[in-house]
Amino acid sequence: MANYSHPEVLVETDWVKQNLGKPGIKLIEIDVDTKGYDAGHIPGAVGFNWQTQLQDQLRRDIISEEAFEKLLGDAGISPSDTVVLYGDNNNWFAAYGFWLFKIYGHKDVRLMNGGRVKWLNEPDKELTTERPKIVSTQYRASGPDLSLRVMLSEVLRAQPGKTCNLVDVRSPDEFTGKVIAPPGMTETAQRGGHIPGAKGIPWSTAVGPDGTFKSVDELRTIYVDQKGVDPKKETIAYCRIGERSSHTWFVLKYLLGLSNVRNYDGSWTEYGSIVAAPIEK
Amino acid sequence: MLPSEENPTPLVRLNRLNPHADFPLYAKLEWMNPFGSVKDRAAWALLRDLEERGELANGRGLVEPTSGNTGISLAAMARARGHRLLAVVPNKVPLEKKVLLKIAGADLEVISDELCPAPGLGDGSINLAKTHAKASAHKYAMPNQYENSKNVEAHYRTTGPEIWKQTEGKITHLFVSLGTCGTVTGTAKFLREKNPKIKIIAVQPTEGHDVPGLRNISQLGVSKLFDSSLVDDIIEVDFHLAYTRALDLCQNEGLLAGPSSGLILEGALEIVARDKSGFGVMIFPDNIFKYTSNMIKHIPGLGSGTQP
Numbered sequence: 001m002a003n004y005s006h007p008e009v010l011v012e013t014d015w016v017k018q019n020l021g022k023p024g025i026k027l028i029e030i031d032v033d034t035k036g037y038d039a040g041h042i043p044g045a046v047g048f049n050w051q052t053q054l055q056d057q058l059r060r061d062i063i064s065e066e067a068f069e070k071l072l073g074d075a076g077i078s079p080s081d082t083v084v085l086y087g088d089n090n091n092w093f094a095a096y097g098f099w100l101f102k103i104y105g106h107k108d109v110r111l112m113n114g115g116r117v118k119w120l121n122e123p124d125k126e127l128t129t130e131r132p133k134i135v136s137t138q139y140r141a142s143g144p145d146l147s148l149r150v151m152l153s154e155v156l157r158a159q160p161g162k163t164c165n166l167v168d169v170r171s172p173d174e175f176t177g178k179v180i181a182p183p184g185m186t187e188t189a190q191r192g193g194h195i196p197g198a199k200g201i202p203w204s205t206a207v208g209p210d211g212t213f214k215s216v217d218e219l220r221t222i223y224v225d226q227k228g229v230d231p232k233k234e235t236i237a238y239c240r241i242g243e244r245s246s247h248t249w250f251v252l253k254y255l256l257g258l259s260n261v262r263n264y265d266g267s268w269t270e271y272g273s274i275v276a277a278p279i280e281k
Numbered sequence: 282m283l284p285s286e287e288n289p290t291p292l293v294r295l296n297r298l299n300p301h302a303d304f305p306l307y308a309k310l311e312w313m314n315p316f317g318s319v320k321d322r323a324a325w326a327l328l329r330d331l332e333e334r335g336e337l338a339n340g341r342g343l344v345e346p347t348s349g350n351t352g353i354s355l356a357a358m359a360r361a362r363g364h365r366l367l368a369v370v371p372n373k374v375p376l377e378k379k380v381l382l383k384i385a386g387a388d389l390e391v392i393s394d395e396l397c398p399a400p401g402l403g404d405g406s407i408n409l410a411k412t413h414a415k416a417s418a419h420k421y422a423m424p425n426q427y428e429n430s431k432n433v434e435a436h437y438r439t440t441g442p443e444i445w446k447q448t449e450g451k452i453t454h455l456f457v458s459l460g461t462c463g464t465v466t467g468t469a470k471f472l473r474e475k476n477p478k479i480k481i482i483a484v485q486p487t488e489g490h491d492v493p494g495l496r497n498i499s500q501l502g503v504s505k506l507f508d509s510s511l512v513d514d515i516i517e518v519d520f521h522l523a524y525t526r527a528l529d530l531c532q533n534e535g536l537l538a539g540p541s542s543g544l545i546l547e548g549a550l551e552i553v554a555r556d557k558s559g560f561g562v563m564i565f566p567d568n569i570f571k572y573t574s575n576m577i578k579h580i581p582g583l584g585s586g587t588q589p
Contacts (some may be wrong), residue, residue: 035394039409040416088405090293120411127416173488183373 002215005257006280008251009098010213011084011110013119028078029113030087032243034158040127042086042119046134047076050093050243056099058207062149062265063268067137074136079106079230080144086112086119090211092203095246103149105142111250141265150236154202155271158236161195165228165235168198169248170268174240177202177281180272187241189272192219193279195238196272201227203244206251219256238271240263282315282327289443292315298548303558308536308565309444314383316354318567319440323463326435328362331360335472336422337364342414344369344421346406346461349378349496350567351426354474367421369410374493377571390486407563425438428505432463433470439469440464443561454480456549458490458541459515460494462507464564469511480513480556491575492540494566516548517589520567523547524579531569539567540575 003009019025020043027045029037037047048054053071056063063071078082083106087094094111101109112119119125160166173179177192194200205222208214214222223229236256237245242265253261264271271277299306313318331337343364345355353366359366367385370379372545382389392405407427414423424433444452455472457465469481485490496504497517514582526543530536538546542565549563571575577584 015560033405035392036409036412040412090410117408118417120408127412129416 002213004216004255006254009254010113011111012113012121013125016042016084016086016112016119017125018174024073024080025082025084027084027086028030028075028077028097030085030115032093033090033120036088037174038129040129041116041151043117043126043128043130044132045086046132048097049097049148050074050087054093054097060266061272062103065144068100069141071215072088072106072139072141073137074134076132076136077095077139078137079140080108082108082110083108084112087114089243090117090204090207090247091115092247095250096265099148099224099246099265103144103146104108105145109194113179114210118211119145143163148262152264152266152270152274155195155238155264155266155278156274158215160195162234165230166195166198167223167229167245167248167252168194168200169203169237169244170194170200171202172200174268177279180268185240189240189269191272191274191279193267193281194280195271196280198280199227199229201229201248203239203247206248206255213251214253216255219251222250223256229258231256234260234262236262236264238267240268242267254273268277282492283321283439284314284443285439286374286442286559289334291446292444292447294535295534295546296311297366298529298546299553301553301557304556305563306546306553306561306563307448308538308542308546309440309447309561310475310536311566312537313460313537314566316357317571318354318355319351319464319564320350320566321358321459322435322439323432324351324358324425326431326438327426327429328355328358328364330429330431331422331424337407341419342366342421343424343547344410344423346370347382347383347426348406349374349571352387353378353385355424355458356382356385360386367410367413369406369413371406371492373491375572375574377573378493380410381571398455426461426463431508432461433506435464436467437471438466439466440468440519440564441475442474444468445472445475448560448562450475451560452476452562453478454482454483454549454561456484456545456552456558456561456563458545458564458566459483459485459498459507460504462504463503464566466506467512468564470508475531480552480559481511482548482552483512483515483519485544486514486520486523486544487517491543491574491579492521492523493572495544514552518544518547518551520544521579524576527569528571528580537568537570538564538565539569539572 085094184228239245249263314321344367523540523544530538
């Protein structure tokens with residue numbers, strides 16, 4: 001598929017259609033607004049709510065290993081299953097889910113290219129309001145692989161440009177500090193701007209007009225040649241709450257095949273509130 | 282009740298806000314439509330088309346994404362004819378419009394606003410309405426004002442001929458806003474056939490705006506009805522001016538115009554200053570009554586003194 005470094009983690013909508021209902025292949029829709037799932041989803045797909053099911057509800061964190069195991073067990077998923085993720089908002093939250101699945105060591109997890117909007121707009125693809133019948137499992141996670149995640153202390157120590165690439169995937173207005181968050185968003189920060197040394201490369205740079213990923217050649221031209229992401233260095237992606245950056249993390253790690261890419265899920269809502277942290281506008 | 286060439290919505294001249302005597306500006310008061318906005322024209326065409334094609338038989342209802350006006354028109358007309366409408370509404374639509382939708386008889390589904398949409402992918406309310414229409418096709422038909430040519434036809438058949446007749450063919454400039462683009466495409470097509478020299482000016486709010494019903498050019502990918510060959514200029518106006526200009530119209534012209542009309546006026550005044558002479562028609566989509574909460578948000582001081 002388009003010569004991606006890890007083509008096995010991406011499936012097309014046609015592939016999903018051909019494999020609907022096959023044993024060992026499980027579909028999960030991950031939305032920030034689950035009204036979409038409720039109104040209609042791919043037949044057989046389970047729905048996860050990013051806010052209430054993938055986030056720890058007490059402290060600000062990803063869900064614990066135990067919570068992840070319970071979530072997947074209740075969704076009828078086994079560690080040996082092929083899990084295909086898709087979702088709203090151009091797969092941002094599905095990409096976050098992909099990152100979480102990788103942290104907890106799920107071997108075969110894939111993203112459906114183009115997300116729910118692509119499936120929705122293809123005339124031969126069905127949607128249903130019927131919820132799948134689930135036989136729950138005892139899921140056991142392996143991991144966590146925290147090498148995929150960056151915490152604030154490491155971001156503060158990082159030397160963007162020298163020892164690592166720092167990629168800010170938010171919109172230009174967020175990058176320049178004109179706005180702290182897109183209009184209407186509740187999660188915000190105390191200050192606007194970006195982390196000094198970060199390159200502003202909006203997440204949407206990676207996709208075409210239909211929301212599917214650009215070819216590996218286009219991606220390499222954009223990220224490496226034009227924007228100067230050095231493939232030999234470690235790369236950290238961040239956004240506002242860590243979901244858009246999961247999307248770019250996926251692109252850089254699996255499609256372009258950069259060796260060491262990590263997601264800073266604390267992102268601007270954390271960094272932009274730290275007392276005395278350096279900020280550029 | 283619906284407007285036509287014989288029974289047009291009023292066209293009135295601005296007397297105080299336009300300083301250029303050689304370039305009169307006329308406002309077409311679309312809030313004089315029976316359900317209060319320009320959207321009556323499209324809503325009626327969309328509804329009749331569904332009925333004629335038998336799409337609303339056996340109790341099948343309608344689902345439509347709307348920032349309010351189309352929904353209010355469509356709900357009122359649909360209920361009057363025995364159908365139900367599910368209106369899918371972005372949360373930033375003002376409360377007045379949401380309540381009006383319910384009063385008009387719509388079932389309401391409000392969704393959280395867009396986070397950071399990519400061009401061309403549609404927005405949340407359109408995609409959710411499409412999801413209902415696809416997953417529950419037995420319950421819902423979707424007129425889809427963003428893609429349905431009946432929306433354009435309605436303006437080609439009514440708005441265009443009304444303006445031509447009311448101005449006795451003197452119109453040189455048409456000023457419109459962009460939403461579904463049915464108004465601009467249908468009206469401009471008719472007027473250009475009558476006089477190819479008429480300039481069509483679209484006025485759009487700045488990105489990240491808060492003017493319900495309108496789209497910045499970056500959001501226009503969702504409309505299949507936009508025809509750039511019919512538009513001479515696209516003027517971008519700071520969206521805050523939509524609110525201050527609406528207030529100007531209310532307080533200085535006796536026109537209780539809404540924010541999209543304010544935006545159009547600001548764009549029109551820019552062109553009047555540039556082109557010096559002409560005969561301009563502005564399509565004012567709706568009046569101010571549905572926007573009091575938005576006005577309070579954008580006009581400092583308007584909310585003060587409203588409590589004892």
